[in-house]
Amino acid sequence: MASVKLTINNQAHTIDVDPDMPLLWAIRDVVGLTGTKFGCGIAQCGACTVHLDGAPIRSCSYPVSAAAGHKITTIEGIAKNADHPVQKAWIEHQVPQCGYCQSGQIMSAVALLKSNPKPTDADIDAAMQGNICRCGTYQRIRQAIHTASADMAAAPKMPKSTPKLGKR
Template sequence: MASIKLTINNQVRTLDVDPEMPLLWAIRDVVGLTGTKFGCGIAQCGACTVHLDGAPTRSCSVPVSAAASSKITTIEGISKNGDHPVQKAWIEHQVPQCGYCQSGQIMSAVALLKQNPKPSDEEIDTAMQGNICRCGTYNRIRQAIHTASATISAAPKMPKSTPKIGKR
């Protein structure tokens, strides 16, 4: 056992765990954030996708010790009230069927839209490759990503710096 500090959803947590424990189990069993799902255990299905420093990563294959210096974001960390544009688009397009793959699908879609705010169908398909949906809602997933893209693109942009008011 080792004392490992993880930053999960902007909160620093110190865990006393085996350094080789998969990050997935630290997130689910030790921290108690159960939105990230176990699917295959070999990084092939995408159900366990989280963001490590913004990049979609299969948490079932990353030792907790390898994530200690990263900023980890789980499905619980993308919005406080489930109102991220991707989550809203998922509901609008009725993407979830059984729902098991959805947190991983959403995490991959959020990462895609941060990197590429207006992806083409081909870019969506490439980015979402490896996220398996047993229910086959891939067309709805693509539609939802386009809807979220439009919502994000239409949102007012915050200025990078605030002009100083007062003395000149």
């Protein structure tokens, strides 16, 4: 056992676990965030996708010790009240059927739109490859990503910095 410090959804956690434990089990079983799902256990289905420093990774095969010192974001951490544009588009297009793969699908879509705000169908297919949906909702996933992209482009932009006020 080792003491591992993780930052998950902007909250610090110090956990005592085997350093080789998959990050997925630390997130679900130790920290108690169960939105990230176990699918295959060999990083092939995408159900366990989380962000590590903003990039999507498969947490079922990623050692918890390698995640120490990095910023981890789970489905619970992408937006308060499930109001991220991707989550809203998922609802609008009624993407989930069984829903099991959807947290991983959403995490991959969020990462895609962060790196490519206006993806083509080919871009979406490439980015979402490896996220398996047994229900076959791929067309709705693609439509939802396009909708989220448009909604994000139309959203008012916040200034990167606020002007400093001079002394009176």
